[in-house]
Structure formats: structure tokens, C-alpha cells
Amino acid sequence: xxxxxxxRILFLLPVLxxxxxxxxxLLYITPxxxxxxxxxxxxxxxxxxEFRNKEGLNDPFLVQYGRYVYKAIQGDIGRSYMTRRPxxxxxxxxxxxxxKLAALSMVIAILLGIPFGIISAIRQYSLFDSVTMIFxxxxxxxxxxxxxxxxxxxxxxxxxWLPSSGFDSLAAMILPSITLAAxxxxxxxxMTRSSMLEVVxxxxxxxxxxxxxxxxxxxxxxxxxxxxxxVVTVVGLQFGHLLGGAVLTESIFSxxxxxxxxxxAIKMRDYPLxxxxxxxxxxxxxxxxxxxxxxxxWVDPRIKAQYK
Amino acid sequence: xxxxxxxxATLLAVSAAxxxxxxxxxxxxxxxxxxxxxxxxxxxxxIVQNEVATSGMCLHIYDTLLALDQENNLVPMLAEKxxxxxxxxxxxxxxxxxKFHNGEPFSAKDVKYTVERAQTPVGSAIRQYSEVVDKVxxxxxYTVIFKLKAPFTPFLMSLSxxxxxxxNQKAVEAAGESYGMNPxxxxxxxxxxxxxxxxxxxxRNDDYWGKKPAYKELVMRxxxxxxxxxxxxxxxxxxxxxxxxxxxxxRVEENEKLTLYRHLENSTSYMGxxxxxxxWDNPKVRQAVRLALDNVGMQKAVFRGTGRAPNAPVAPxxxxxDKDIPYVKRDVEAAKKLLAxxxxxxxxxxxIWTNDYKPRRDLATIIQAQLKEVGIEVxxxxxxxxxxxxGLQKKTHDMYxxxxxxxVPDAEFAISGVLRSTGGSNYSFFSDAEVDALxxxxxxxxxxxxxxxxxxxxxxxxxxxxxxVYMYNEETFHxxxxxxxxxxxxxxxxHLLTNVTFE
Numbered sequence: 044x045x046x047x048x049x050x051r052i053l054f055l056l057p058v059l060x061x062x063x064x065x066x067x068x069l070l071y072i073t074p075x076x077x078x079x080x081x082x083x084x085x086x087x088x089x090x091x092x093e094f095r096n097k098e099g100l101n102d103p104f105l106v107q108y109g110r111y112v113y114k115a116i117q118g119d120i121g122r123s124y125m126t127r128r129p130x131x132x133x134x135x136x137x138x139x140x141x142x143k144l145a146a147l148s149m150v151i152a153i154l155l156g157i158p159f160g161i162i163s164a165i166r167q168y169s170l171f172d173s174v175t176m177i178f179x180x181x182x183x184x185x186x187x188x189x190x191x192x193x194x195x196x197x198x199x200x201x202x203x204w205l206p207s208s209g210f211d212s213l214a215a216m217i218l219p220s221i222t223l224a225a226x227x228x229x230x231x232x233x234m235t236r237s238s239m240l241e242v243v244x245x246x247x248x249x250x251x252x253x254x255x256x257x258x259x260x261x262x263x264x265x266x267x268x269x270x271x272x273x274v275v276t277v278v279g280l281q282f283g284h285l286l287g288g289a290v291l292t293e294s295i296f297s298x299x300x301x302x303x304x305x306x307x308a309i310k311m312r313d314y315p316l317x318x319x320x321x322x323x324x325x326x327x328x329x330x331x332x333x334x335x336x337x338x339x340x341w342v343d344p345r346i347k348a349q350y351k
Numbered sequence: 352x353x354x355x356x357x358x359x360a361t362l363l364a365v366s367a368a369x370x371x372x373x374x375x376x377x378x379x380x381x382x383x384x385x386x387x388x389x390x391x392x393x394x395x396x397x398i399v400q401n402e403v404a405t406s407g408m409c410l411h412i413y414d415t416l417l418a419l420d421q422e423n424n425l426v427p428m429l430a431e432k433x434x435x436x437x438x439x440x441x442x443x444x445x446x447x448x449x450k451f452h453n454g455e456p457f458s459a460k461d462v463k464y465t466v467e468r469a470q471t472p473v474g475s476a477i478r479q480y481s482e483v484v485d486k487v488x489x490x491x492x493y494t495v496i497f498k499l500k501a502p503f504t505p506f507l508m509s510l511s512x513x514x515x516x517x518x519n520q521k522a523v524e525a526a527g528e529s530y531g532m533n534p535x536x537x538x539x540x541x542x543x544x545x546x547x548x549x550x551x552x553x554x555r556n557d558d559y560w561g562k563k564p565a566y567k568e569l570v571m572r573x574x575x576x577x578x579x580x581x582x583x584x585x586x587x588x589x590x591x592x593x594x595x596x597x598x599x600x601x602r603v604e605e606n607e608k609l610t611l612y613r614h615l616e617n618s619t620s621y622m623g624x625x626x627x628x629x630x631w632d633n634p635k636v637r638q639a640v641r642l643a644l645d646n647v648g649m650q651k652a653v654f655r656g657t658g659r660a661p662n663a664p665v666a667p668x669x670x671x672x673d674k675d676i677p678y679v680k681r682d683v684e685a686a687k688k689l690l691a692x693x694x695x696x697x698x699x700x701x702x703i704w705t706n707d708y709k710p711r712r713d714l715a716t717i718i719q720a721q722l723k724e725v726g727i728e729v730x731x732x733x734x735x736x737x738x739x740x741x742g743l744q745k746k747t748h749d750m751y752x753x754x755x756x757x758x759v760p761d762a763e764f765a766i767s768g769v770l771r772s773t774g775g776s777n778y779s780f781f782s783d784a785e786v787d788a789l790x791x792x793x794x795x796x797x798x799x800x801x802x803x804x805x806x807x808x809x810x811x812x813x814x815x816x817x818x819x820v821y822m823y824n825e826e827t828f829h830x831x832x833x834x835x836x837x838x839x840x841x842x843x844x845x846h847l848l849t850n851v852t853f854e
Binding site: 073074075076079080081082083084085086087088089090091093094097122125126127128129133136137192195199200203206207208209210211294295296297298299300303304310311312 | 391393394396399400401402472475476478479482528529531532546547548549550572573574575576578579582583585586588735736737738740741742744755756758768775776
């Protein structure tokens with residue numbers, strides 16, 4: 044098991060090299076001069092050249108990339124052009140908000156999505172099922188910014204129960220988490236339902252029922268375990284995705300998260316921050332995937348046997 | 352059954368938690384001023400960035416040698432007295448008994464250090480202000496002499512910009528590269544905490560040499576969504592909200608708990624021609640396009656009656672703005688005649704570029720329609736900001752809409768960067784020997800009638816050659832609670848909050 048984990052973490056290295064090379068190339072060919080963006084429109088031509096020389100932006104592409112990799116290996120991924128702070132500090136200061144938001148909305152998605160999916164599946168075509176599926180459809184197709192603004196209008200402006208922006212108290216986290224969770228709840232519900240429906244038609248479920256097992260044990264012990272695997276995959280992908288920041292939700296609620304940081308960095312051509320941010324997202328995504336694979340093993344002993 | 356009771360328990364626990372949180376929100380005491388800004392400052396090092404959020408914070412943490420009052424007159428700050436000895440030499444008598452937030456006494460060596468530091472690559476963003484200084488000489492602990500490289504009249508005024516915030520060598524060196532997060536000044540507020548992207552908290556400097564603020568803490572929040580700033584203001588969560596959008600001003604104005612503030616900015620936005628490219632290199636073609644456009648009417652329509660249509664390149668709140676230049680009335684026939692005189696083959700195809708800012712997109716659409724009437728077929732391209740600036744430097748554009756801020760409210764700062772042939776943001780590639788010569792002269796003349804006459808001539812000459820069609824002087828709106836008094840927004844775009852009181 045540990046060998047497996049170590050091997051997976053080692054696999055991260057080629058991923059990171061590949062990702063950083065792609066990002067570096069994309070930034071290189073994107074129009075826009077970081078010196079002009081950072082120094083502002085009042086800057087003189089000499090100041091722009093001075094900045095480009097200082098940051099090595101006049102060097103050939105491969106020299107710049109080589110220097111970046113060389114420094115990154117030593118643990119230095121550069122300083123933000125805008126703030127002059129180390130990129131790692133910038134990302135670390137945005138990270139807590141992002142992980143809180145992602146975790147809260149995943150908790151909501153799991154707590155609501157899995158039970159709703161199960162009930163919908165065992166009561167297929169019932170009223171509950173139809174209503175749940177309609178809500179899931181609405182949740183899936185509702186734009187995040189629209190839902191967010193509606194929630195603000197209702198809970199912050201009309202009722203004045205919850206703050207409309209910020210992320211410093213639990214009260215302030217409620218609206219953004221619900222906004223962000225809406226789609227995940229819908230996805231998890233639908234996934235759980237269809238996966239359950241498939242499993243309850245399997246022969247071994249019929250066998251379990253035939254031997255007189257109680258229905259709740261059939262569902263919870265025999266069906267759910269097998270039905271959960273695709274759900275774990277979806278939840279993992281969603282969570283990995285959310286760790287990369289939720290730009291819209293963060294913007295609507297003024298949350299200082301990774302998504303907004305990245306968009307701002309791209310807009311301002313803050314190359315070191317964009318590169319560092321993408322590396323962070325790649326690492327987060329890979330680690331969540333690894334975690335998902337480990338959860339498979341925990342849910343399904345057959346898979347565990349393969350992890351040598 | 353069992354599952355049911357568990358669900359109930361969970362529900363109860365969750366609602367209890369929610370209720371607890373609601374009551375746990377701390378009540379804001381009256382000695383805290385909470386302001387919603389449009390975005391977070393990028394650094395608190397006054398020379399690393401030249402943008403309004405950074406300047407707005409530095410203004411409170413640091414002092415400059417001189418400041419400007421509402422009428423653009425110089426007032427003493429850390430310099431108690433100043434005199435011009437000859438056309439490149441200025442002498443300052445410094446305030447005694449001033450202490451930095453780290454306890455260090457303020458003296459002449461801090462001034463020298465501040466300027467010399469600003470001239471290193473750390474200060475690239477503010478080089479246009481610091482580069483005029485040749486050297487700073489220390490006469491004694493409380494007297495310094497500035498020697499300029501060449502005469503530069505707006506120099507004293509430029510010292511009031513936050514680039515001139517006096518820093519302390521010990522504090523800068525102690526913090527090293529993280530100085531931007533650990534600022535130390537002599538200003539009315541001390542740095543307390545910074546939650547990046549969310550809020551900066553400053554606390555009152557009780558040892559301040561000047562008038563101390565009436566409240567203890569200044570909280571500057573970054574609320575990027577304009578809707579949210581209005582909502583936070585309406586719900587009372589903030590005392591002042593910067594930049595209320597035009598669509599919300601009625602709501603703020605009609606709300607009896609709120610006060611609306613409005614002011615013009617020190618900026619002029621314009622539609623520029625690429626004067627380095629045919630047929631726009633011909634002034635007649637530029638004048639013809641200007642005649643074909645109703646710039647006053649489109650400004651009114653796009654900005655819903657707020658702001659102002661400019662008549663000159665220098666904004667009205669900036670020194671030496673020419674108020675006498677007449678507006679050009681739309682005259683389609685005259686425009687056609689001029690185009691024929693210039694020998695332009697119609698229909699002429701051209702592009703107009705803008706960035707993705709709604710008013711500019713709307714203006715471009717109107718321009719497109721009005722130019723079609725004289726036979727110019729315009730294609731509108733919307734570009735992302737970085738790509739836009741990059742494209743403009745490649746000289747391939749025809750027309751474009753852009754703005755320019757006079758970061759120091761003097762005509763020199765309003766014109767030279769954009770319309771002098773050597774200007775760093777001269778994207779119209781306008782080059783006129785007479786304008787260049789006049790600007791060179793205006794820079795060094797002492798303030799007075801002669802200098803005023805020079806800038807009048809410059810603006811008339813620019814009007815004649817028409818490198819720009821003036822589009823708008825934007826008006827900015829801010830809102831506050833009714834009990835907030837003494838908030839006076841500045842056309843510079845960053846505002847002094849030291850005098851704010853609660854009623």
C-alpha cells in the first residue's frame with residue numbers, strides 16, 4: 044500500500060514538468076507585456092525596459108524556462124510581479140478560503156446528494172423521485188452567479204439574516220457554500236440514483252432478498268457499497284475541481300480564494316503567480332485523485348487487492 | 352426509525368450552529384470606520400505600484416513632504432517650509448519631533464533615503480516622478496536641498512503623490528523583501544493586519560504629530576462586485592462604499608439613511624487615431640471624423656447624464672485646463688467635404704479597438720453608426736486589456752478608445768505622457784514639433800500667466816491637429832451612511848479618510 048502511494052506521488056513529477064512547460068509556453072505566446080501591466084500606464088519606456096531586464100523577460104524562451112525549473116527544484120517558484128511577495132505565500136494566503144469553501148460545499152453535496160439519490164432509486168418513479176429529479180435538473184442548469192445573487196437578495200437584502208460578502212465567520216460562509224454546492228448536489232444525487240438503480244437489479248441483491256434479509260440491510264450493506272464507487276469518482280473530481288478555486292462564487296461573495304487570485308494574475312500577466320497557481324492546482328488535483336483511489340480500496344476490497 | 356431520529360438530531364444541531372453564528376457576528380463599535388473599496392491594495396510599499404488602491408492605503412500610513420488641498424494648493428506636511436532657490440534647487444525645512452511607527456525619529460536622512468530608494472529598480476513604477484531629481488543634499492538634521500536634473504515646475508506638486516511617502520531605512524531593511532506587508536511610516540494610522548484579498552486594518556497612531564483621527568480603526572475591505580458594495584452600504588455593514596455604479600446611484604440617493612457623493616476624475620477618455628498610419632496621418636481626415644461624430648450627445652447617452660463631455664485634453668479639475676475651446680458640432684456634409692479634399696476613397700474601411708468596458712463598447716457602437724453616414728465602415732474589436740495594450744504598441748490599429756489620468760493635477764502630467772512624441776503612452780503616435788517645444792517650455796516655466804499661456808497654446812494646437820476626439824470625463828460616485836461626516840472624495844481616485852467623523 045505504501046509502495047503504491049509512494050509510486051503515485053513520484054508520478055507527480057513528470058506531471059508537474061509537463062504542466063509547467065505548457066503554462067510557460069502559453070504565457071509566452073499570449074499577447075501582453077507584464078512590465079506594462081505591472082508598472083501601470085504612467086510608466087516610462089526606460090522603466091519598462093528596466094523591469095524586463097530585471098525579471099529576465101528579454102531572454103530566449105528556453106533560457107527563461109530553464110531558469111524557472113532550476114529555481115523551482117531548489118524550492119523557489121519566484122515572487123509575484125504585482126506584490127513582490129513570494130508566490131508560495133500568495134497561494135498559501137488564498138488557500139484557506141478555497142479549501143473551506145470547497146470542503147463545505149462537498150459536505151453539503153454528500154449529505155444531501157447521497158441520501159436523495161438512494162431514496163430516489165429505491166422509490167423509483169415515486170413522487171419523491173420526480174421532485175428530486177426536477178430539483179437536480181434545476182440545480183444543474185442554474186448559473187452560479189444567478190443563484191448567488193438571488194440568495195444575496197433574499198437572505199442579505201430582504202431578510203438581513205446573512206452577510207452578503209466576506210468569508211470570516213460561519214454565517215458568511217453559508218450562502219457561498221450553498222451557491223457552490225448546488226451543482227454538486229445535483230450531480231451527486233443523479234449519480235447515486237443511477238448507480239443504485241443499476242446495482243439493485245444485480246443477481247446478488249435478488250439473492251440477498253430471497254434469503255429473507257431485511258430491506259434496509261440489503262440496501263445499506265449489499266447495494267450501497269458497490270453503488271458508491273462511481274459516486275466517489277464524481278465527488279473526487281468535483282472536489283479536485285473546486286480546490287482550483289471557484290471564480291464566480293468567489294467574485295460574487297468577495298471571497299479571497301485561489302480562483303480570484305488566478306484570474307487577477309492572468310489579467311495582470313503576473314507570470315510567476317500564474318505558473319505557481321497552475322502548479323498548485325495540478326498538485327491538488329493529483330493528490331485528490333490519489334485520495335479517491337485510496338477510498339476505492341476502502342470501499343471495495345477487490346480493488347484493494349490490486350494495490351501492491 | 353432509527354435513521355429518522357438521527358436526521359432530526361443532525362438538523363437540530365445544524366440549526367443551533369447557524370443560530371450561534373448569527374449571534375457571534377461582532378457588533379461594530381462606533382470607533383471603527385469600514386470602507387468598501389473596489390479591490391485590494393497590491394502592496395503597502397509606496398513605490399512598488401502606481402495604482403489607486405495602493406495609494407489610498409499609503410496615504411494613511413505615510414506622510415509626504417507636501418500635500419495638496421481641495422483647490423490644488425500646496426500645504427505643509429513633513430516639510431514645514433519650502434523655498435525655491437534657483438530653477439533646479441528647492442530647500443525644505445523639516446518638521447521636528449516626528450516619529451515613525453517603529454519609534455525611530457524622522458530626520459533629513461530619511462528624506463534622502465526615500466528618494467534614493469525610489470530611484471532604484473524597486474521604484475520602476477513611479478520612475479516618472481523620481482527621475483527628475485538629481486540628488487538630495489542633507490544640510491542639517493532638519494534641512495534638505497533637492498537638486499533637479501532640469502527645471503521642472505510641477506515638481507513640488509508631484510511630491511504630494513504617494514510616491515513621495517517618507518520611509519524609514521531601518522524599517523525597510525529590517526523587513527527586506529516583505530516590506531510591502533510590513534509598512535512603517537509617520538502617518539496618522541499604523542498598520543495592524545492584512546487578510547489578503549479581503550481587508551486591511553489600520554489603527555490610529557496616537558503619537559501622530561498632526562490632527563489625530565476621531566476613530567480608532569480603519570478597515571478597508573475589498574468588495575469587487577459593485578452590486579455588493581451597494582448592498583453592504585444599504586445593510587449598514589460598511590460606512591463608506593467607493594465607486595457606486597451609475598445604475599445604483601438613484602437607490603443610494605433616495606435612501607434617507609445614505610449620502611451620495613459625486614465628483615469628476617482627473618482623467619480624459621478619448622478616441623485616438625493612429626497618426627502614423629494612412630489615411631489617419633492626414634489631419635484633414637481626423638478633423639472629418641471628428642465632424643462626423645456627435646461626441647457630446649453620445650457621452651450623455653452612454654453615461655446617462657452623468658460626467659461631462661470634454662472640450663480639451665486636460666480635464667477640468669486639472670491645472671491649466673482650457674475651458675474656452677469650443678465643442679465641435681456634428682456636421683455630416685462638412686465631414687464629407689473634408690474627406691473629399693483629403694482625397695480619401697470612400698467607402699473607407701477601418702477598425703476601432705476598445706477594451707471590454709461597457710461604456711467604451713457602447714461608444715464604439717455609436718461611432719460605428721455615425722461614421723457609416725459619411726462612408727466610413729468601421730469594424731469594432733473588443734480586446735482583453737493586456738492584449739489591447741500590446742496591440743496598440745504594434746501600430747497596426749486605426750482608431751481606439753482609451754483614457755489617461757493626470758496622476759498629478761498639472762497640465763504637464765495630463766499631456767506629456769500621451770501627446771508628446773516621446774510619451775510612454777502615446778498610442779496615437781502623434782508627433783508635432785510645435786507641441787513638443789511648447790511642452791518642453793511649459794515644464795520649466797514658473798507657475799503664472801506665461802505658463803498658463805503656453806498650455807493654452809498646446810491645447811489649441813492639439814485641438815487643431817485633432818489626434819483625439821474627446822469622449823468623456825468620467826464622474827465617480829461614492830456612498831456613505833448619513834452619520835458619516837467629513838468625507839471629501841478626491842478627483843485623484845484615492846481619498847483621505849483622516850477627517851471623517853461619526854455624528
